[in-house]
Amino acid sequence: MKIETQQQTNYESSAVKIDNSTMLQGQKCLRAQAAIPKYIVIFSFHGEVSSERTRTSIQVAENYHIEAGDFGVYTNHSCDPNAAISAHFNAETLCATVKLVTLRKVRAGEELTFDYATTESTLTSELLNKLCLCNSSQCRKIMLGFNQLTDIQKDKLIEEDVVADYLYAT
Numbered sequence: 001m002k003i004e005t006q007q008q009t010n011y012e013s014s015a016v017k018i019d020n021s022t023m024l025q026g027q028k029c030l031r032a033q034a035a036i037p038k039y040i041v042i043f044s045f046h047g048e049v050s051s052e053r054t055r056t057s058i059q060v061a062e063n064y065h066i067e068a069g070d071f072g073v074y075t076n077h078s079c080d081p082n083a084a085i086s087a088h089f090n091a092e093t094l095c096a097t098v099k100l101v102t103l104r105k106v107r108a109g110e111e112l113t114f115d116y117a118t119t120e121s122t123l124t125s126e127l128l129n130k131l132c133l134c135n136s137s138q139c140r141k142i143m144l145g146f147n148q149l150t151d152i153q154k155d156k157l158i159e160e161d162v163v164a165d166y167l168y169a170t
């Protein structure tokens with residue numbers, strides 16, 4: 001998904017706050033404090049990229065990653081998420097702007113999630129093939145990057161226009 005505004009200021013919606021996760025015991029989450037409409041930017045941040053993937057980085061280009069930032073780090077994975085990441089990578093400055101955008105109306109009290117397989121070609125060993133606890137009807141049961149999905153799973157995400165283009169564009 002591409003959201004065309006490329007403003008470089010950091011932004012965090014007042015409609016969400018960091019809270020204890022209900023989905024993941026002992027972990028934090030980003031929770032909606034009020035109903036949030038579809039296609040609303042939840043947070044946006046700008047920063048330098050790194051060639052290293054970490055437990056808390058978000059992939060922004062084929063070989064580049066950015067640390068998820070104060071709010072991003074609490075955005076947990078779901079196989080049926082209510083939000084998606086939109087990243088703009090600048091190859092000249094080696095900086096990126098990352099936004100979390102709602103994919104549907106989010107109810108008050110819901111945890112904000114995105115599908116890690118829509119940004120990450122693979123996951124770090126701490127996450128890859130670990131049990132997924134998203135509990136959605138679409139759950140893949142284990143944590144995967146885009147490269148580990150079946151062709152049917154890849155095609156579904158591409159059709160929904162939620163996959164970063166560096167993961168599949170030729």
Ligand SMILES: [Zn+2]
Pocket residue numbers: 078079080132133134135136138139140141142
């Ligand atoms: Zn799942």
